[in-house]
Amino acid sequence: MLNLSLAKTYKDYFKIGAAVTAKDLEGVHRDILLKHFNSLTPENAMKFENIHPEEQRYNFEEVARIKEFAIKNDMKLRGHTFVWHNQTPGWVFLDKNGEEASKELVIERLREHIKTLCERYKDVVYAWDVVNEAVEDKTEKLLRESNWRKIIGDDYIKIAFEIAREYAGDAKLFYNDYNNEMPYKLEKTYKVLKELLERGTPIDGIGIQAHWNIWDKNLVSNLKKAIEVYASLGLEIHITELDISVFEFEDKRTDLFEPTPEMLELQAKVYEDVFAVFREYKDVITSVTLWGISDRHTWKDNFPVKGRKDWPLLFDVNGKPKEALYRILRF
């Protein structure tokens, strides 16, 4: 029997979070959440297309359930996410004639959206992902192309943070991205954030998504370096979307119906190693969120290979603890 709780074990280190859908608040996942977690991120429910599908219509239902569960059980929420190139409805960028909206109109809509969400969730959200995945990672360019950038211009990041600062109360404001511990993207991200901070942009922290895998030999050294670089900018750090795939990103194999013992052992070791790093840097890392609860369902099930199952989390498909969980509970 496992009596230890993750959240309790790490209470003097950082918050322990999970990404959730409303369905996760029932059954086995509910039990796991109550025992092990003290922070929740709505996996999709707060994204623009879900919560604000039409200009005059918000859909607060799913978040209402997550918020109620959080408050009842003494948990906090990470708000995810205001400005992103994905999962944003087309109306945001179109005017009433169906033409591309003006910069002023898009900013006005963003303000209304951020204000509404900040005011509604002030009592429970401790951090907002204000801008998600803005740094380009395929080409030499610094910033990714997106409707936000195309219409508002490169200053859209600064503008989004300034608006969020007006309404977010005590909540911390984060810039969140993936692969930002890898040297190629660390360098770009550092440049972007440094410049934004020098221009007075109210960014409190950086989110390291941490969609990792068990085969990356450089992970620990890259991670330490990245934490130090971001901390040198005076930023707080959240690990926002942790999962550790059993497949290398380029691996397209589809022949596995369960993880091999070798994979589970490697995975346990990687979880053990990265949590050792998180603990070492507990002064700057204030929250660690897993992107899901158990291997029963995870966004990695179909990504990046359609129809393929993955097993990247701390609990197995039946909600039973994996070796990885034991390793991060006992240190």
Ligand code: XIL
């Ligand atoms: C993913 C969700 O987990 C999926 O359910 C959804 O279909 C697509 O988005 N980076 C992010 C997250 O910032 O919002 C993404 O979440 C995973 C990658």
